[in-house]
Amino acid sequence: MEKYVQILKKNCLKVTPQRLEILKYLDTHRTHPTADTIYSNLKNNNPSLSKTTVYNTLQHLDEHGLVYTLTISGSESRFDSNINPHHHFLCKICSNIIDIDIECPNVKKVEVGGHRIDEVHGYFKGVCASCLKESNNGED
Amino acid sequence: MEKYVQILKKNCLKVTPQRLEILKYLDTHRTHPTADTIYSNLKNNNPSLSKTTVYNTLQHLDEHGLVYTLTISGSESRFDSNINPHHHFLCKICSNIIDIDIECPNVKKVEVGGHRIDEVHGYFKGVCASCLKESNNGED
DNA sequence: CCTTTAATTTGTAATCATTACAATATGATA
């Protein structure tokens, strides 16, 4: 837990139990959870936790570059604590989001056509290996 | 207008005035409009138009590959009738979305790590050239 | 040109994620 205390302090963020829990959850669950998923899972051991706090905290963490906000699905934001630049794959069947480590020359760009780039998002959409396999089995 | 009739017929979509109007709007307004923007603009000359129809039509067009649905902003979908593969830039200041034609080896991929790729979205976020210029002027 | 039928359109109501806001509580600092 000291690890997360240090992260918050280093970023001039006030250390609160809620922030520590959320940070820890993101760090130990690399499943690109939604705000609601984080809330539901932490609520058990933190009955007083408010969903607004989850949203507020995620926004602060994003602003300090501690999490990455994915808008890949369109209907809800998902949060990723993997800071290393990488892409994402959304499966249309199971809705899982999979990290894609791929060589991409564009993630190193800082400007394009005179526009200053702060973030690069690479989203692939399709059918994941696991769902492909299942659908093949079904056709056997 | 015959152009849009042909496009719908070619894709086995029933030809209706609403669909023609929406298709025409998208083709002549390459500004990545939201469903609401499309609705508001067409409503004037088509008083009976329903917002549900706009959403339904956009979904059909997307399913037939006639429009591209952008989830870049997080809060609302935006629609693009430019079918050529390209990337997008979202300006945090003015919220405009700008087409980015950039060399990207990933748009040609059909699979990655065993996952079948149907769509590739490249999103850049930052400050556009126009807003950068304005903020510089302000500091003079 | 008329009939039929399945698909489309429409309007309203519901849903769901997210944000606004004001009152209360709390971490950091002196």
Place this chain on the structure above:
DNA sequence: TATCATATTGTAATGATTACAAATTAAAGG
């Protein structure tokens, strides 16, 4: 330990999107 700015909480509001059922209409055939 007192102070104060900041964080948390709960509720209410917002806004995009979807569900649904009734009315309408495009397309195909006779």
